Amino acid sequence: MAVRTLSEFLSSTREKDLSADAFELESPHLLEVRVNGLVWAKAGSMVARKGAVKFTRQGILEQGLGTLLKKMVSGEGLQLMKIEGQGRAYLADAGKQxxxxxxxxxxxFVNGNDVLAFETGIESKITMMRRVAGMLSGGLFNMRLSGHGIVAITSHYEPLTLPVSAQGGPVFTDPNATVAWSGTLTPEIVTDMSLGTLVGRGSGETLQLKFAGEGWVVVQPYEEVTFQAKG
Structure with a gap:
């Protein structure tokens, strides 16, 4: 990379104000949130702030008793925080896109580890895939996001969206590489012992998600090990 003068560096990395939305990407890996009230974000994702902005970890019962029980049973590590007030917050997650x-x-539906932030017009609910308990240590929990507003999700590198249709047949993915999917789909865990060690190093190798119906699924070119198969 060519050497830049200090003024060139400051100019090229200065924050942008190109959108009137509350969420704006300052770079592919850094989100600016213009806070005017309340926004939900992944706990620990703040890298900078300015203005009268307050951060509060999500209350233990703020998403209902059912969500609390799911977290207790699964050991789910997803924690949200409230960003409140008037100002700006800058969010990132381990350099992910x-x-x-x-x-x-x-x-x-979004993998719980890949939810970065969402506006208050979005309703969130933790969900668990059927027939998963006993197959994966910690279970396989995701977040259902619905409503009106902007959602910020993360992925390692550039994501790929695969269409799912009855005509094209089911799509199978590595659970650790699966980022999100449409609300019209209900994936199920399947096993294929014939794959051996050829696929999915981080997900127990033979465990896959099967998506069938009409919709889409987003994968990333990376296996993020957030849960493992029971051995």
Missing amino acids: VTLLRLAGESI
């Missing part, structure tokens, strides 16, 4: 999605009444 940030993608902004505007929901207009739709619903999506």
